Amino acid sequence: MGFDGYCIGEPLPDILLPPNAPDRRWLIAHRSEELVPAAFMLFQGGEAGLGAPDESCDKYGGTDAAPIKGVTATEIPDGVNLGATAPEVALVGYSATEVEGDDRTYVRIGQSDDGKTQFSVPWNIAETNPFTEGRTGASWVAAVHCLAGNAPASGTLRVMRVDLQDGKMAQVPQVVTDEVDVNVQEKLAQMACSRAVSVASE
Numbered sequence: 791m792g793f794d795g796y797c798i799g800e801p802l803p804d805i806l807l808p809p810n811a812p813d814r815r816w817l818i819a820h821r822s823e824e825l826v827p828a829a830f831m832l833f834q835g836g837e838a839g840l841g842a843p844d845e846s847c848d849k850y851g852g853t854d855a856a857p858i859k860g861v862t863a864t865e866i867p868d869g870v871n872l873g874a875t876a877p878e879v880a881l882v883g884y885s886a887t888e889v890e891g892d893d894r895t896y897v898r899i900g901q902s903d904d905g906k907t908q909f910s911v912p913w914n915i916a917e918t919n920p921f922t923e924g925r926t927g928a929s930w931v932a933a934v935h936c937l938a939g940n941a942p943a944s945g946t947l948r949v950m951r952v953d954l955q956d957g958k959m960a961q962v963p964q965v966v967t968d969e970v971d972v973n974v975q976e977k978l979a980q981m982a983c984s985r986a987v988s989v990a991s992e
Contacts, residue, residue, distance in 0.1 A: 791819060793817040793819060793826075794818045796815045796816060797816045797843050797846075797847035798816070798847070798853050798855060798943075799816040799851065799852055799853070800816075801813065802827050803829060805829060806829075806831075806832055807939065807985060809939075811936075812903050812938070813828050813937070813938035813939070813941075814938065815827075815828035815829075815941065816850070818844055825850060843855075855943030856879050857946045858876050858879075858946050859875040860948075861873065861874050861965060862874075863931065863950055863952055863963040865958065865959055869915040869957060870913045870959060871910060871913070872911045872912075872913055872931065873908050873909065873911075874908070874948070875907055876907060880903055881901060881937075881939070881983075882902050882903075882933055883933070883934055883942070883982030883984075884899040884902075884913070884931065884933050885897060885898050885899055885932050886899055886929045886952075886978075887920045887930050887977070888921060888927060888928070888929060888930075889929060890927075890928065895921075896978065896981040897919065899911060899913050901936065901982075915954065915957040916957060919954070924956075925956055926955050926956055928951060928953045929951070929952050929954065930966070930970055930974070930978065931950045931951075932949045932950075932978035932979065932982055933948050934979045936982070939985045940985050942980060942982065947967065947975050949967045949970050949978065950963040950964065950966065951964050951966045
């Protein structure tokens with residue numbers, strides 16, 4: 791099948807790939823006004839970047855990608871609990887990278903589809919962090935609205951600076967989205983919504 795674009799609609803569980811994360815993409819069938827849920831489709835050759843929803847989506851009842859309203863980071867015994875206030879969102883993904891470094895590493899922290907407005911994910915810093923050695927350093931931690939388990943919604947990313955000392959927060963995190971390079975933001979968004987948990991480097 792071929793498709794001419796997509797709209798954002800009711801989330802459905804992706805039945806083909808675990809962990810069956812919600813997918814809000816509804817694909818517009820080629821030369822047709824029929825919509826097909828992406829959650830039920832198997833893509834050949836991988837999926838390209840989505841771009842913006844189709845301009846015709848209003849007539850289908852489609853919505854815009856809802857933004858992340860706020861992000862939080864609070865200490866817990868094994869690390870940091872991340873949260874995002876995100877009404878009208880089905881899935882939020884989190885990722886991190888080092889603030890400094892020529893060979894920057896990106897790590898996927900986790901995803902939450904708890905169906906509420908506060909999407910919480912525990913970050914076990916001992917197991918997952920972007921630092922080459924140890925658990926000390928400055929990191930950018932991102933939250934983004936994922937339209938599916940591999941599809942970040944453009945423009946919804948929020949980034950905090952989280953400074954760590956031996957796995958503990960050294961100071962109160964600050965939202966610094968506008969200070970982060972656009973290319974770094976894009977890679978954080980892709981990693982946050984990735985189905986894989988692997989590490990990616992520049």
